[in-house]
Every structure is written in structure tokens, then in C-alpha cells.
Amino acid sequence: MDDKGQSLVIFVILLPVILLLMAGIVDIGNFLVEKNSYENEVKSTINYGMKHLDEENIAQKLNDLLDSNIEGKKQINIENETIKIKVNATTKSLFSDIIDFDYQIDISYIGYMDNDKIIIKKE
Numbered sequence: 001m002d003d004k005g006q007s008l009v010i011f012v013i014l015l016p017v018i019l020l021l022m023a024g025i026v027d028i029g030n031f032l033v034e035k036n037s038y039e040n041e042v043k044s045t046i047n048y049g050m051k052h053l054d055e056e057n058i059a060q061k062l063n064d065l066l067d068s069n070i071e072g073k074k075q076i077n078i079e080n081e082t083i084k085i086k087v088n089a090t091t092k093s094l095f096s097d098i099i100d101f102d103y104q105i106d107i108s109y110i111g112y113m114d115n116d117k118i119i120i121k122k123e
Helices: 004-051 058-069
Strands: 073-079 082-092 102-114 117-122
Touching: 004 058, 004 082, 004 102, 004 117, 058 073, 058 082
Parallel strands: none
Antiparallel strands: 073 082, 082 102, 102 117
């Protein structure tokens, strides 16, 4: 018996499933890269802020740094030689034109000095 027809039918049925799975992997990967860039920017900003805490208008400088590099709602708190930065942003899915779905990025980091070493960690 010839099974070529059956193989073709199975391939045609499975092709859309495989393509959707691959598209989902690309979409989630894109979101994770975007989130990672946000986290790196927040860490870099805290690092800069900790090195320049004694400067005048440091909160405004940190806010300008974040504004120039990332979007979303940003909250910066500086008290007792500690810097807290929270970022809430929305990034679109690659398929947001087809389905109404956006990713939420919620990042919260804190930076402080410990024995002349800058410590930055997730809050």
C-alpha cells in the first residue's frame, strides 16, 4: 500500500500547529529580551545614582536617564542612601494586530551601599 497520501494529510494538519508554536516562541522570546533590556537599564541607572548620590538634583538626572532609554511609568525613591526604582510598562505582542494582547513589564529594584560596595537587587 502507498502511504504518501496519509503522510501529506498529517503534514497539512500539523503544519499550522507547528507554525503557531514557533510564532509563540518568537513572541515570548521578544518579550523576554525587552524585559531584560528594561532590567539592565534600571540596574545601570541605580549604579550611576549610587556613584553620584551627593550630587544636586540626582533624582532628576536618574529620571532623565530612564526617560531617554525606556518607556512606561517610572517611580524613583531616594532615601537614607538607598535608591528604589519601580517601572511599569506595557509592550505589544508581535501579533497585537491579530489578537488584543499586550505584555506587562513590572520591575522593582533597590540599590544600597554595603562596605563600600554597591548592592543592587530585585525588591
